[in-house]
Amino acid sequence: MQNSTKYILAIESSCDDTSAAVLANEKVLSNVVANQEIHQKYGGVVPELASRAHQQNIVPVVDxxxxxxxxxxxxxxxxxxxxxxxxxGSLLVGTSFAKSLALGLAIPLIEVNHMQAHILAHFIEDKTQKTPKFPFLAMTISGGHTQIVLVKSYFEMEVLGQTLDDAVGEAFDKSAKILGLPYPGGPLIDNYAKEGNPLAYPFPKPKVDGLNFSFSGLKTSILYFLQRETQKNPQFKSENIADICASIQYTILEILMDKLTIAVAQTEVKRVAIGGGVAANSGIRQRLREAENKMGWETYIPKFEYCTDNAAMIGIVGYLKYLNKDFVNQSVVAKARYVI
Known part of the structure; x- marks a missing residue:
């Protein structure tokens, strides 16, 4: 750690959460998140509404x-x-605000890749979480992304596999929508799954080469299954909600763990970290702990508040880039697609 304290203000606005954090070197001093409840009645994030809400939230959140x-x-x-x-639209709000404030204060501006931040959130100084040594495998699982990444150093990362269609968080939320559960449905499936039998209804696992993922076929099979069963019994969903959710979650977790097991075997790297909103899922956390015991992996699971979109993870990347004097100028623009 450096002798002098560096204070980094971090801003996160990639989707529907407006967040600002202040870090003193690697330590989080604040991590404020404003959620946007307006999307619930639409069953998903509406980009235009998200952008407007960021504009309303960003000044009070930073303050x-x-x-x-x-x-x-x-x-x-x-x-x-x-x-x-x-x-x-969401990214533009955070980018514009950050550029303006940095210009006004005459201090450096640091751009951060959101997915890189989910991985490097493990390096936030926090007594409740372990920090992985390099190299390690990171599985980033969120509403928009599903990736397995070989992390060789802070800024040397190689994507080994990723989703070819839907992200894992999308698979959870869309399955929940088919079940008639409100948005966001992923956490609700997790809660119901705790009470159900994960082997009650076997769903097919897609056959995808290498370390890539696919979830669209699973989502379709769940839809057709529920349509068939509801025709036989209109109360099927409500009467079997726990077993259905447990079976959906079990299948999704099997897909994730199968690929992760292959990645460990291929790379011979047994340090495994997770990140992203779906990393808050109790099932994947449990499966990783079991893998630590059964397969001898070292597993790294972030605190809940560093799983979902938050500015603290942006701040730790900002601090690491600050040490390298990796700054950008005022011509920087937001990138909707930005690979690691």
Whole structure:
């Protein structure tokens, strides 16, 4: 750690959460998140509404982050922001705000890849979470992404496999929507699954070469299964909701763990970390703990607050880039598609 304290203000606005955090070197002083409940009645994120909500939220969220950290804006060393990937309208709000504030304060501006941040969230200084040594395998699982990444150093990462269609979080949410559960449905499936039999209804696992994933076929098979059973018994969903959710979750987790097991065998790297919103799922956390015991893996599971979209993870990347003097100028633009 450096002798002098560097204060990084971080801004995250890639989807529907507006977040700001202040880090003192690797330590989080504040991590404020404003959720957007407006999307619930539409059953998914509406990009235009998300962008407008970010515009309303960003000033109070940044103000709250500075107050909770007990510092003023003139003490900031740099501003880090999510450049992408994400929804363009949402990204533009955070990018524009970060550029303006950095210009006004005459301090460095640092762009951050959102997916890289999910991985490097493991390096936030926190007594409750372990930090992996390099190299390690990272599985980033969220509403928009599913990837297995070989992490060789902070900024040397190789994507070994990724989804060819839907992301895993999308598979959870769309399955929940078919079941008539409100958005976001992933956490609700997780809760119901705890009470159900995971082997009640076997769903097919897609056959995909290598370390890539596919979830669209699973989603379709769940839809057809529920249509068939509901025709026989109109109350089928409500009467068997726990078993259905447990079976859906079991199949999704089997797909993830199968690919992760292949990746460990191919790379001979037994350090495995997860990140992204679906990393908050109790089932995947349990499966990783079991793999640690059964297969001798070292597993790294982030705190819940660092799984979902948050600015603290943007801040840790910002701090690491600050040490390298990896800054951008005012010509930087948001990127909806931004590969690691």
């Amino acid at each position: 709250q982050a500075l107050k909770q950290a007990n510092i003023n804006k003139n003490q900031l060393s740099a501003i880090a922001f999510t450049r992408g990937p994400g929804l363009m």
